[in-house]
Amino acid sequence: MDEPKVKRVVVAGGGTAGWIAAYALVKQLAPLIEVTLVESDEIGTVGVGESTIPTCRTFHQYMGIDEREFMRATNSTFKLGISFENWAAEQDRYIHSFGTLGHGTWLADFHHYWLEARRQGWAGEIGDYCFEHQAAAAEKFATSKDATINYAYHLDATSYGQYLRGLAEPLGVRRVEGKIREVRQNAESGDIEALLLQSGETVEGDLFIDCTGFRGLLIEQTLKAGFEDWAEWLPTDSALPVQTESVGAPKPFTRAIAHRAGWRWQIPLQHRVGNGLVFASAFMSEDEARALLAQELEGEPLFEPRLIRFKAGRRRKSWVNNCVAIGLSSGFIEPLESTSIHLIMIAVTRLLQAFPFRGATPAARDRFNEQADREIIGIRDFIVLHYHATERDDSDFWRHCRNMTIPDTLRERIELFRAHAHAYQDSHDLFRVDSWVQVMLGQRQTPASYHHVARLMPEARLREALSSLQANISRAVAGMPTHGEFLQRYMAG
Ligand SMILES: Cc1cc2nc3c(=O)[nH]c(=O)nc-3n(C[C@H](O)[C@H](O)[C@H](O)COP(=O)(O)OP(=O)(O)OC[C@H]3O[C@@H](n4cnc5c(N)ncnc54)[C@H](O)[C@@H]3O)c2cc1C
Numbered sequence: 113m114d115e116p117k118v119k120r121v122v123v124a125g126g127g128t129a130g131w132i133a134a135y136a137l138v139k140q141l142a143p144l145i146e147v148t149l150v151e152s153d154e155i156g157t158v159g160v161g162e163s164t165i166p167t168c169r170t171f172h173q174y175m176g177i178d179e180r181e182f183m184r185a186t187n188s189t190f191k192l193g194i195s196f197e198n199w200a201a202e203q204d205r206y207i208h209s210f211g212t213l214g215h216g217t218w219l220a221d222f223h224h225y226w227l228e229a230r231r232q233g234w235a236g237e238i239g240d241y242c243f244e245h246q247a248a249a250a251e252k253f254a255t256s257k258d259a260t261i262n263y264a265y266h267l268d269a270t271s272y273g274q275y276l277r278g279l280a281e282p283l284g285v286r287r288v289e290g291k292i293r294e295v296r297q298n299a300e301s302g303d304i305e306a307l308l309l310q311s312g313e314t315v316e317g318d319l320f321i322d323c324t325g326f327r328g329l330l331i332e333q334t335l336k337a338g339f340e341d342w343a344e345w346l347p348t349d350s351a352l353p354v355q356t357e358s359v360g361a362p363k364p365f366t367r368a369i370a371h372r373a374g375w376r377w378q379i380p381l382q383h384r385v386g387n388g389l390v391f392a393s394a395f396m397s398e399d400e401a402r403a404l405l406a407q408e409l410e411g412e413p414l415f416e417p418r419l420i421r422f423k424a425g426r427r428r429k430s431w432v433n434n435c436v437a438i439g440l441s442s443g444f445i446e447p448l449e450s451t452s453i454h455l456i457m458i459a460v461t462r463l464l465q466a467f468p469f470r471g472a473t474p475a476a477r478d479r480f481n482e483q484a485d486r487e488i489i490g491i492r493d494f495i496v497l498h499y500h501a502t503e504r505d506d507s508d509f510w511r512h513c514r515n516m517t518i519p520d521t522l523r524e525r526i527e528l529f530r531a532h533a534h535a536y537q538d539s540h541d542l543f544r545v546d547s548w549v550q551v552m553l554g555q556r557q558t559p560a561s562y563h564h565v566a567r568l569m570p571e572a573r574l575r576e577a578l579s580s581l582q583a584n585i586s587r588a589v590a591g592m593p594t595h596g597e598f599l600q601r602y603m604a605g
Contacts, residue, residue, distance in 0.1 A: 116144060116145075116469035116470065117318065117469065117470050117471045118145070118318040118319045118434075118467075118468050118469055118470070118471060118472075119144070119145055119146060119318055120145070120146055120148070120316065120317040120318045120319075121137055121145050121146065121147045121148070121317060121318070121319045121320075121321065122147075122148050122149075122150065122307060122315055122316075122317035122319070122320050122321070123137075123147065123148070123149040123150070123320075123321045123323055124150050124292060124307060124320060124321065124322055124323060124324050124329060124330055125149075125150070125151060125322070125323030125324040125325060125329075125439070125441070126149055126150075126151025126157070126273065126277070126287070126323075127151075127157035127158060127273060127323060127325055127439060127440075128157070128161055128269060128272060128273055128439065128453060128456065129323040129325075129438050129439020129440065129441070129456045130149055130151060130273075130321075130323035130439070131149070131272075131273045131276035131277050131280060132276060132438075132453075132456050132457060132460055133321050133323055133438050133439075133456070133460050133463075134147050134149045134276075134280045134285045135175065135276045135277075135279050135280040135283075135285070136175055136460045136461075136464060137321075137460075137463075137464070138280055138283045138284055138285050139175055139176065139279075139280075139283060140175075140464050141464065141467060142283060142284050143284075144469070145467075146284070146286075147280075147284065147285045147286070148285070148286045148287075148288060148315055148317065149280075149285055149286070149287050149288070150287075150288045150289075150290065150292060150307055150309070150315055151287070151288075151289060152289070152290060152291040152292070153289055154291060155291065157269075157270070157273065157325070158325055158326075158420065158440065159269060159270060159353070160269055160351070160353045160386075160388065160420070160447075161269045161447070161452055161453055162266055162267055162268065162269050162379045162381070162386045163191065163194075163264075163266055163366045163377070163379050163386075163447070163450035164191065164264040164265050164266070164267065164450055164453050164454070165210070165264045165449070165450055165451065165453075165454050165542075166210050166262050166263060166264045167264075167454050167457060167458070167542075168264050168265060168453060168454065168457065169263070169264065169265075171457040171460075171461065174461070177279075180602065180603070180605065182275060183265070183267075183602075183603065184603060185271055185272075185274075185275040185278075186265075186267040186268045186271040186272045186275055187267070187268045187271060187381045187382040187383045187384075188265040188266060188267040188268070188381065188382070189265065189266045189362045189364070189380055189381055189382060189595070189599055190253045190263050190264075190265065190266075190364050190595060190598075190599065191210075191263060191264045191265055191266050191364060191365060191366060192209055192210055192211070192244045192245075192247055192248040192253065192261075192262075192263055192364045192365055193207050193208050193209035193210050193211075193244060193245065193248050193365050193366075194207070194208050194365060194366045194367075194368050194449070194450070195207050195248070195363075195365050195366070195367045195368065196208060196368050196370075196498070196551075196554055197367065197368070197369040197370065198369055198370040198371070198504075199368075199370045199375075199498055199502060199504075199554070199555060200501070200502055200503055200504070200554060200555045200556040201502070201503045201504060201556070202504065202506065204556075206239075206550070206553070206554030207239060207245055207248050207249060207365065207550075207554075208449075208547060208550045208551055208554065209239065209242055209244040209245035209248050209365075209550065210244050210262040210263060210264065211242040211243050211244025211245050211262055211546070212242065212243075212262075212546055213226075213238060213241055213242050213546045213549060213550070214226065214241040214242070214578070214581055215577075215581070217565070219563065219565050220562075220563035220565050220566060221535065221545055221549070222241065223238065223533060223535070223549045223553075223562075224533055224562040224563040224565070224566045225566045225569065225574060225577075225578070226238055226241065226578070227533055227559060227562040227566065228562065228566035228567055228569070228574065229574055229575070229578055232571060232574075234575065235578060236582060238549070238550065238553055239550075240582045240585070240586075241578065241581050241582055241585070242546075242585070243259075243261065243585050243588065243589070244261060244262055244263070245550075246585050246586065246589045247261070247364070247589050247592060248364055248365045250589050250592075251361070251363055251364060251594055251595050251596075252364070252589055252592040252593065252594055252595060252598075253364045253592065253593070253594070253595040253598045253599070254592045254593055254598050255598075255602075259588065263364075264450075266362075266366065266379045266380060266381055266386070267381070268381055268383075268386075288309070288313065288315060290309035290310060290311045290313060291309060291310040292307045292308070292309055292310075292324075292329060293308050293309060293310045294307075294308040295307060295308070295329065295330055295333075295334040296308060296314075297334065301433065302335070302433050303433045303434045304317070304320045304330060304334065304335075304433065304434055304435050305317075307320075318434065319434050319435075319436070319468065319472070320434060320435045320436075321435075321436050321437075321438055321463075322435055322436065322437040322438070322441045322442075323437075323438055323439045323441060324441050325439065325440045325441060326422060326423075326440050326441070326444070327441070328427065328437060328441040328442075329441075330435045330437070330441075331427060331429075331430070331432060331435055331437035331441055331442070332427065332441070334435075335432040335433060335435055337427050337428055337429045337430075337432050337437070338427070338428035338429070339423070339425055339426070339427055339428065339443075340425050340426050340427075340428055341423060341424070341425040342424040342425045342426070342445070342492060343423065343424055343425070344516065344517075345424075345492070345496045345499075345516065345518060345519060346424035346445065346446055346492070346495065346496060346499070347392040347394065347395070347499075347509070347512065347513070347516075348374045348375075348390045348391060348392045348424070348446055349392060349393055349394075349421060349422060349423060349424070350390070350391050350392070350393050350398070350401070350419060350420065350421050350422070351388050351389065351390045351391075351419075351420045351422065351447075352388060352389045352391075352398075352401055352402060352405050352417040352418070352419055352420075353386070353387070353388035353417060353418070353420065354387050354388065354405065354409070354413050354414070354415065354416070354417035355384050355385065355386055355387065355413070355414045355415065356384065356385045356387055356409055356410065356411030356412055356413050356414060357384060357385070357411040357412045357414065358380065358381075358383070358384055358385055358411060359385070359410050359411045361594060361595065361596035362380035362381070362382065362595060362596055362599065363380050363595065364595040366378065366379050366450065368448060369408075370504075371389070371391075371404060371408075372395075372396070372506065372507040372509060372510070373391045373392050373395040373396035373400075373401075373507060373509040374389065374390045374391035374392055374395075374396070374509070375389075375390050375448070376388060376389040376390065376404075376405065376408060377390070377447065378410075382599065382603070384411075384414065385410075385411055387405070387409060388405075388417075389401050389404060389405040389408075389417075390446065390447065390448075392509055393421075395507070395508055395509040395512070396509070398419060402417065405417060422444055422446070423444070424444060424445055424446055424492075425443055425444070426442070426443035426484075426485070426488050426489075426492075427441070427442045427443050429477075429481050430442040430443075430459065430480065430481055430484045431472070431476075431477040431480045431481055431484075432477070433472070434468075434471075434472055436459075436463055436480070438456055438459045438460060438463070439452070439455075439456050440452070442455070442459065442484065443455075443488055445488065445491055445492050445495055446495060448495050448498060449491070449494060449495055449498075449543075451491050451495075451542065454542065455487070455488065455491075458487065459484060462480055462483060462484075463480070466479065466480060483540065486540035487540050487541075487542060489519075489521065490538065490540060490541040490542060490543065491542055491543070492519070493519055493521050493522040493525065494542075494543050494547070494548070494551070496518055496519065496522055497522060497525075497526070497551055497552070497555065498551060498555060499513040500513055500514065500516065500518050500522075500526075501526065501552070501555035501556070501557050502514055502555060502556075503556060525548070526552075526557065529548070529552045529557055529559060530557055530558070530559060530560060531559070531560055531561065532559065532560075532561055532562065532563075533559035533561065533562035533563070535548040535549050535552065536548075
């Protein structure tokens, strides 16, 4: 085989996206490629992004990351899902867990049988039939060789970048500190040839990964990929993150607590809690948001919250010429279901699988962009569901969300669920049927009917199946340590 044409890879940006990309590229493809990362200490990183989903574990396994070492370095805790509070109605709560709901059949998923049991009047809540859900509700956690538990992490974003840097540099990633002043393109092809830094240094490359965050220095400012704005469906556009001291034992779930113009998060780490208020500036001023956050914080703040403005939407193309945008430069939905780090990891995985050793072809770029589009659209719909399917009527913000026109793709899903309890996961969808069901039910979407096969099951058999499942899960959860106890033991091990 002839020598690869694409050998010098330049990663622009050293936030979570930049260091994930740099580490993965060098770990998997060196010495076929050389990786240089350019980051600016003066600009810094967005500094948030601390809640993940279980795909993070798979990615870490591919990358040979040791769980204990990573958790120690990033003060991580375990996460079993998200507790949604005040979403469907004030004082309401449900958990979207990472678990599987009961056991369905090939004809009908579990929730159809559960709906029949509810009709008969004796079934518990849907979460009673899910191990991760019950464990989260009881604030328990344990991993063991005998039983699987589906989990993710809460991590310290700054330490995570530093940890990955510590893995990447010994493998050969060259880090250049400095501000990119100009991007040099080939006059004919438009391909990027080099980054010119303020120091006068020039960093040349064959393939450029734009991880410069919201500014999209290469993909947008240089290559004009275009941005599709989703503000009509996702009205929040501002966040006030702040860290506080821990109060109490860390919970094995993220809290997403809705307020009158958005929501706030609580992410427990080993050494502190990450908090933040997300709000829609059209419905709440910065001063009001600061006052609300200060009033609701549970621990002592470790610094003054700083305002982050963002735009929900996606880059029209993530891969243009010889530049691939990964991370916030490729789009941002909003952090409600903790999907951004997943999108970084999946984009890096796709890039590794389709690495353009002989130069980027239009077919490779189209395939990459098509996959990225489909996935982010599926996530967008899932997030919009939380805002739109609500009974809240207590503020202009919630009335706007209830009444807004939603994407057709989501409207069809909601109609299907309401009419037939039908939920599905398309091949490009990140979220499984169990996730759609938990959120649909949590947002009080009551199906008018369900698969009649559930009615064919004799009541005694259905009762026996559900009761023993619930009892087995409860027994297992009762025997588990609390999340705090397990964490302490695991970190000491
Ligand atoms: C409020 C909020 C909450 C979030 N919560 C979550 C969450 O819970 N879970 C989750 O998965 N995601 C979350 N995210 C998203 C997550 O923060 C990002 O996906 C992640 O941090 C990756 O960011 P990034 O690396 O793309 O950009 P950044 O962190 O902004 O990094 C950009 C990098 O580019 C460099 N750079 C920029 N311009 C130049 C230049 N001219 N010269 C040199 N270097 C330059 C910067 O110095 C920096 O190193 C959240 C985002 C927000 C806004």
